[in-house]
Amino acid sequence: MFEANALASIQRSVVRCRRCPELRSYAARVARERKRAHRECEYWGKPVPSFYDPRARVMIVGLAPGAHGSNRTGRPFTGDASGAFLYPALHRAGFASQPEAIDRHDGLKLHDCIITAAARCAPPKNKPTPQELRNCFPYLLEEFDALPRLRVAVALGSIAFAALSKLLRERGFAFDPGRFAHGAELAAENGRRSIVVIASYHPSRQNTNTGKLTVPMFDAIFSRANAILARDEGAGREPAARGRGSAHPSSRRGRPSSSEKR
Numbered sequence: 001m002f003e004a005n006a007l008a009s010i011q012r013s014v015v016r017c018r019r020c021p022e023l024r025s026y027a028a029r030v031a032r033e034r035k036r037a038h039r040e041c042e043y044w045g046k047p048v049p050s051f052y053d054p055r056a057r058v059m060i061v062g063l064a065p066g067a068h069g070s071n072r073t074g075r076p077f078t079g080d081a082s083g084a085f086l087y088p089a090l091h092r093a094g095f096a097s098q099p100e101a102i103d104r105h106d107g108l109k110l111h112d113c114i115i116t117a118a119a120r121c122a123p124p125k126n127k128p129t130p131q132e133l134r135n136c137f138p139y140l141l142e143e144f145d146a147l148p149r150l151r152v153a154v155a156l157g158s159i160a161f162a163a164l165s166k167l168l169r170e171r172g173f174a175f176d177p178g179r180f181a182h183g184a185e186l187a188a189e190n191g192r193r194s195i196v197v198i199a200s201y202h203p204s205r206q207n208t209n210t211g212k213l214t215v216p217m218f219d220a221i222f223s224r225a226n227a228i229l230a231r232d233e234g235a236g237r238e239p240a241a242r243g244r245g246s247a248h249p250s251s252r253r254g255r256p257s258s259s260e261k262r
C-alpha cells in the first residue's frame, strides 16, 4: 500500500509541475492547436504521469511524451506509433493486459512493471534540453525509491540509458558503466539491492519502420527481463503478483527524439 500511495503522490506532483516553463507552454500550445487527425480529441496537454503496477519489478524508461501521442492521451506511449509497437510486446511478455493502447480509459492494465520517462512534458522536436532532463530527473529517483521490489530497468534509447546510469550512481550502486547498445546490460549492486539495466533501441517509428528495431529484437529485451525475474523466483525472492491493477491520477477517480531513439 505504501508503494501505491507514494507513487500516486509523485504523479500528482508531476501533473502540477512547472519547472520547465517552455515545455509546459509548448505542450499546452500543441494541445490547443491539435493535429488535423485528432481535431476532435481533447488533448491532455500537461506533464504525463507514469503508468504502473505499484508492485512493479520492471521499470521501462522512455525519453519524453510525443506531442500527439501521450501529450494528447495523458498516458505514456498511448495513441502513437511507438506505443503501437511497445504494448503488443509487453502483452506478449505478460506485462500488459492487452496489446492495444488507445486512450487512458481503454481498460489496459500493467502487470509487474512501470512505464516512466526521462522527461514528462512533450518537447519540441522530441528533444528535451539537458537542463530540462535535469529538472525532471528527481521524479525518476523518487519513483525508484518508491519501488522496493524493482529488479530490472529497461532503457528505451540512449538518453533513458544515461538517466538510469545517473540514477544508479546517485543511489550508490557500483557497476561497470558500459555503452549504450541494443541488448547491452548493466549489473548494479549497492549492498542492499541489485538492479539490471537492459538497453534497447527506442520503438520510434523511425527505428521500427527502417528495421533498426524489429519485433524479435524487442521481444528479446522483455524475454531477458522475464528470465531475470524467473531466476530471482528460483532463488526464493518474492515474486510480484501479475494481474494487479495499474494507476493513473485521473483514472483513479479514475521528443523520443529523432536522434535519441536509437
Ligand code: SF4
Residues within 6 Å of the ligand: 014, 017, 018, 019, 020, 021, 023, 024, 047, 119, 120, 121, 132, 135, 136, 137
Ligand atoms: S519536463 Fe518534468 S520537470 Fe519539466 S515541467 Fe515537465 S514534469 Fe516538470
